[in-house]
Amino acid sequence: MPEAHAAAEAVIIHSQVLWLIPFFPLLGFLIAVAAVNAPNIVKITSPLAVLASFLVALASVVTVAGAPEGARLAQTLYTWMAAGPFHADIAFRIDALSAVMVLIVTGVGFLIHVYSVGYMGHDESCSRFFAYLNLFMFAMLLLVLGDNLLVLFVGWEGVGLCSYLLIGFWYAEDANAAAGKKAFIVNRVGDMGFVLGLFLLTWSLAPAAGGTLSLDFAHIQAHAASLAPATATAIALLLLVGAAGKSAQLPLYVWLPDAMAGPTPVSALIHAATMVTAGIYMIARLNVVFALSPTAMQVVAVLGALTALFAATIALVQTDIKKVLAYSTVSQLGFMVLALGVGAFATAIFHVMTHAFFKALLFLGAGSVIHGMSGEQDVQKMGGLRTKMPITFWTFLIGTLAIAGAPGLAGFFSKDEILWHTWSSGHTVLWLIATITATLTAFYMFRLLFLTFFGEIRADHDVAHHVHESPPVMTIPLGVLALLSMVGGWVGLPHHWLWGNPLGEFLAPVTGHPHAAEHGVLGEGALMLIATVLAIAGATVAYVFYIRMPGLPMVLSWRLRRVYELLLDKYRIDELYNAIIVAPYVRLSTFLWKIVDQELIDGFVNGLAGAVGANGRLWRQAQTGNVQHYALAFLGGVVLVLAYYVMR
Amino acid sequence: MIVPTEWVLMLSAVLFAIGVVGVLVRRNVIVIFMAIELMLNAVNLSFVALARSRGAVDGQVVVFFVMTVAAAEAAVGLAIIIASFRNRTTVNADELALLRG
Amino acid sequence: MGMGAALFLVLAVLTVVSALGVVLHPNPVKSALALIVTLFLLAVVFVLLEAHMIAALQIIVYAGAIMVLFLFVIMLLNLQSEDPERGRRRFVLRGLAWAGGVLLAVELALLTRGAPVGRPGAAPEGYGTAQSVAQSLFTDFLLPFELTSILLLVAVVGAVVLAQKQRRPTIS
Numbered sequence: 001m002p003e004a005h006a007a008a009e010a011v012i013i014h015s016q017v018l019w020l021i022p023f024f025p026l027l028g029f030l031i032a033v034a035a036v037n038a039p040n041i042v043k044i045t046s047p048l049a050v051l052a053s054f055l056v057a058l059a060s061v062v063t064v065a066g067a068p069e070g071a072r073l074a075q076t077l078y079t080w081m082a083a084g085p086f087h088a089d090i091a092f093r094i095d096a097l098s099a100v101m102v103l104i105v106t107g108v109g110f111l112i113h114v115y116s117v118g119y120m121g122h123d124e125s126c127s128r129f130f131a132y133l134n135l136f137m138f139a140m141l142l143l144v145l146g147d148n149l150l151v152l153f154v155g156w157e158g159v160g161l162c163s164y165l166l167i168g169f170w171y172a173e174d175a176n177a178a179a180g181k182k183a184f185i186v187n188r189v190g191d192m193g194f195v196l197g198l199f200l201l202t203w204s205l206a207p208a209a210g211g212t213l214s215l216d217f218a219h220i221q222a223h224a225a226s227l228a229p230a231t232a233t234a235i236a237l238l239l240l241v242g243a244a245g246k247s248a249q250l251p252l253y254v255w256l257p258d259a260m261a262g263p264t265p266v267s268a269l270i271h272a273a274t275m276v277t278a279g280i281y282m283i284a285r286l287n288v289v290f291a292l293s294p295t296a297m298q299v300v301a302v303l304g305a306l307t308a309l310f311a312a313t314i315a316l317v318q319t320d321i322k323k324v325l326a327y328s329t330v331s332q333l334g335f336m337v338l339a340l341g342v343g344a345f346a347t348a349i350f351h352v353m354t355h356a357f358f359k360a361l362l363f364l365g366a367g368s369v370i371h372g373m374s375g376e377q378d379v380q381k382m383g384g385l386r387t388k389m390p391i392t393f394w395t396f397l398i399g400t401l402a403i404a405g406a407p408g409l410a411g412f413f414s415k416d417e418i419l420w421h422t423w424s425s426g427h428t429v430l431w432l433i434a435t436i437t438a439t440l441t442a443f444y445m446f447r448l449l450f451l452t453f454f455g456e457i458r459a460d461h462d463v464a465h466h467v468h469e470s471p472p473v474m475t476i477p478l479g480v481l482a483l484l485s486m487v488g489g490w491v492g493l494p495h496h497w498l499w500g501n502p503l504g505e506f507l508a509p510v511t512g513h514p515h516a517a518e519h520g521v522l523g524e525g526a527l528m529l530i531a532t533v534l535a536i537a538g539a540t541v542a543y544v545f546y547i548r549m550p551g552l553p554m555v556l557s558w559r560l561r562r563v564y565e566l567l568l569d570k571y572r573i574d575e576l577y578n579a580i581i582v583a584p585y586v587r588l589s590t591f592l593w594k595i596v597d598q599e600l601i602d603g604f605v606n607g608l609a610g611a612v613g614a615n616g617r618l619w620r621q622a623q624t625g626n627v628q629h630y631a632l633a634f635l636g637g638v639v640l641v642l643a644y645y646v647m648r
Numbered sequence: 649m650i651v652p653t654e655w656v657l658m659l660s661a662v663l664f665a666i667g668v669v670g671v672l673v674r675r676n677v678i679v680i681f682m683a684i685e686l687m688l689n690a691v692n693l694s695f696v697a698l699a700r701s702r703g704a705v706d707g708q709v710v711v712f713f714v715m716t717v718a719a720a721e722a723a724v725g726l727a728i729i730i731a732s733f734r735n736r737t738t739v740n741a742d743e744l745a746l747l748r749g
Numbered sequence: 750m751g752m753g754a755a756l757f758l759v760l761a762v763l764t765v766v767s768a769l770g771v772v773l774h775p776n777p778v779k780s781a782l783a784l785i786v787t788l789f790l791l792a793v794v795f796v797l798l799e800a801h802m803i804a805a806l807q808i809i810v811y812a813g814a815i816m817v818l819f820l821f822v823i824m825l826l827n828l829q830s831e832d833p834e835r836g837r838r839r840f841v842l843r844g845l846a847w848a849g850g851v852l853l854a855v856e857l858a859l860l861t862r863g864a865p866v867g868r869p870g871a872a873p874e875g876y877g878t879a880q881s882v883a884q885s886l887f888t889d890f891l892l893p894f895e896l897t898s899i900l901l902l903v904a905v906v907g908a909v910v911l912a913q914k915q916r917r918p919t920i921s
Contacts, residue, residue: 623747623748624745624748625745625746625747625748626741626742626745626748627741627744627745628671628672628673628680628741631671631672632672632843632847635668635672635847635851636847638851639847639850639851639854642851642854642855643854646854650751650753650754650869651753651754651757651797651798651869652754653869655754655757655758655761656757656794656798658856659761659764659765659794661852661855661856662765662768662852663764663765663768663787664851664852664855665848665849665851665852665855666765666768666769666771666772666848667768667772668847668848668851669772669845669847669848670771670772672843672847672848673772673845674772676777676828678777678819678822678823678826678828679771679772679777679780681819682771682780682781682784682819683771683772685784685811685815686768686771686772686784686787689787689788689791689811692791692803692807693791693794693795696795696798696800696803697798699800700798700799700800700869700872700876700877701869702869703869703870703872703873703876705876705877705881705882705884705885706885706889708800708802708803708877708882708885709882709885709886709889709890711800711803712803712806712882712886713890713893713897715806715807715810715811716897716900716901717897717900718811718815719810719811719814719815719901719904720900720901720903720904721904722815722818722819723818723904723905723907723908724904724907724908724911726818726819726822726908726912727907727908727909727910727911727912728911729822729826730822730825730826730911730912731911731912733826734915739826739828
């Protein structure tokens with residue numbers, strides 16, 4: 001079992017510059033809003049803002065790395081709330097965990113901003129795009145730099161908002177707007193669990209902390225051990241709901257494939273490299289709480305493994321290049337969740353990093369392909385782009401190799417570490433599921449590669465004629481990411497190889513040490529070998545299917561058409577949700593609208609008005625305009641008064 | 649010569665009632681006006697009778713004032729009728745019902 | 750029954766008859782004449798009640814000025830007799846009923862509630878003369894007197910303004 005690490009004696013270095021890291025993108029957002037009609041300015045300031053963020057982050061990380069183990073940079077801006085026993089500040093920290101995250105976010109973010117200058121540069125709302133993108137960076141940085149769960153939550157909600165704005169960026173199309181709404185609403189479901197978890201956590205920690213209610217990580221770290229196992233389980237499961245929403249696990253993954261409606265750089269940045277990893281980060285950050293509940297950890301691990309397999313099977317048959325990558329992302333996130341569940345928190349973060357590199361690369365490459373194919377996203381209409389878009393091809397190939405787990409590349413080491421920890425912590429069945437998923441991953445990624453870049457082009461003549469390589473502003477980020485995908489994995493080698501696992505050791509003070517790695521029946525090396533062989537097998541099958549015998553997939557899909565259609569329809573989960581959740585809700589809403597609001601309430605209000613009007617019409621009849629009638633009425637009153645006096 | 653006060657008051661009441669009928673029933677506004685004058689006179693009669701029964705002159709002073717005001721009212725009222733007649737050439741109360749609701 | 754009472758009864762009957770004539774006669778000129786008669790009769794009654802000054806004023810002001818004004822206007826507007834119409838009958842009856850009601854109420858009030866007035870005693874010395882009325886008017890009632898004069902002024906101005914010829918707007 002992993003030990004929870006109490007970092008009570010950590011060195012705290014006070015920094016004056018941490019606030020600049022989220023501030024620069026915020027400034028970029030404000031400039032983009034102000035200069036919305038001057039896109040040429042925005043195209044320069046927005047990427048620069050992120051670059052500035054990256055540089056400050058880099059300097060801060062270097063400081064932390066040079067400090068004693070377990071040290072962190074901290075900056076408190078001001079007290080946000082101080083209400084009785086509850087206290088919350090706007091405060092940032094850079095410790096080992098947030099150091100890794102902040103570099104990924106700002107680094108990959110910067111590359112994608114540069115790419116977007118080329119990809120979205122000709123769009124008429126390009127300033128708005130960069131505004132949203134910068135705003136997203138601001139929120140994401142709040143999330144990873146927050147020193148307490150409250151700042152994290154602000155960032156959490158902020159990235160949800162920006163995700164909605166960016167998915168529905170081309171909102172003139174109803175489908176895009178609907179996808180944005182779906183993302184936001186499904187996230188909301190997850191957030192509900194998250195918030196409940198936060199409440200329970202704060203409240204449960206209070207007794208041990210002398211009644212103080214706080215969401216500071218230091219506070220949580222110090223008092224977590226006082227949680228009863230049942231409470232810890234409840235908290236962990238609620239937090240898991242939140243993570244499942246944000247990081248697209250079963251059953252809340254449905255928004256991610258639809259989110260591909262947004263521009264491709266958005267898919268690369270938000271739905272591959274950064275936002276979707278927020279759930280992973282959150283669980284890694286709160287590992288002390290999770291470590292207290294073996295039950296919750298088990299749930300996490302099983303959820304991750306099942307999601308990984310589930311999504312991979314859907315990816316096998318999809319024909320939209322971005323959808324394949326979307327399901328691939330869900331699957332890889334499942335791997336990360338699996339790693340968290342078996343206690344290998346640092347490994348999960350390692351995979352976050354490598355995944356950010358190669359998934360961003362793959363998405364940007366897909367964007368390059370779509371750009372070159374004049375907007376075509378259907379793989380069945382592609383082919384033969386290898387010669388026409390060489391840089392895109394080679395970088396995409398590197399990305400494919402990385403995700404498939406080719407030895408030496410980034411994905412190899414991180415995925416391998418996950419499989420190793422799963423195996424050696426005794427979760428044999430989960431290891432099997434994960435390994436099968438890895439094989440499928442290799443297959444569908446190479447399928448994608450072959451269909452897109454090999455063979456003869458299957459598009460219309462006009463499109464085919466127009467195919468061209470993308471400009472340098474797009475291909476240079478591709479190159480940088482390809483390089484990172486190649487070397488990025490070398491910071492996490494198995495610990496008795498060469499220089500061991502510097503990343504894991506760097507993260508250990510925050511994420512704890514996973515169980516002592518033992519040599520089980522199979523050593524780590526043996527597992528590596530199995531995985532590699534299976535990956536090669538998967539790639540080979542793809543080669544056979546799509547290069548050698550191109551008719552074979554069609555035959556197979558016809559033979560197994562029930563299965564094929566089920567996979568193609570993504571197990572009809574969306575339809576299921578529609579039927580059991582959305583449709584009844586719509587019926588209820590319609591009822592409330594048509595019956596309660598229109599008939600009852602409006603009827604009542606209009607009825608009141610009608611009654612008043614009718615009453616007026618009734619009494620108005622006395623106003624004949626004839627003075628003699630009035631005199632008669634007058635007389636009546638006089639008689640009555642007289643009669644009264646007579647009677648008295 | 650002594651006149652029983654109740655008898656005079658009763659006469660006053662009868663004249664008043666006749667005046668009321670006239671106001672309500674006739675359509676010619678001038679005649680309505682005259683009926684109003686009749687009512688005023690009935691009231692004058694009451695005042696005089698009661699002043700006599702009390703032996704004080706105050707009641708007669710009131711009658712003085714009533715007559716004065718009645719004169720002013722008649723003058724203005726008839727002027728209004730003439731002005732209205734110019735526009736509508738009618739003195740029929742039923743037709744002068746512009747303030748109908 | 751004394752002389753006064755008998756005389757009064759006769760006058761009362763005549764007065765009622767002429768009052769009815771005012772109200773019921775279709776021709777407005779005849780109505781006006783009936784009203785003049787009524788006023789005269791009332792002046793006699795005033796004399797009977799020893800309000801000599803008032804009686805004189807009644808004849809001079811009321812019958813002599815106001816009614817003449819009425820007649821002038823009737824002649825000016827050249828009014829015709831009213832013609833009866835359908836449905837008038839009902840209205841007339843209703844009006845009579847109301848009037849009857851008023852009458853009844855007043856009578857009842859008088860007979861059952863009012864302070865018993867009985868036969869008045871002898872009138873004080875100089876009662877009802879111009880002098881005694883003036884005495885009261887110019888001392889106790891001086892303010893109302895002055896206000897009434899203003900009222901008359903207003904009425905004169907109002908009458909002149911209301912009844913003047915409409916001036917046509919000149920075309921410039």
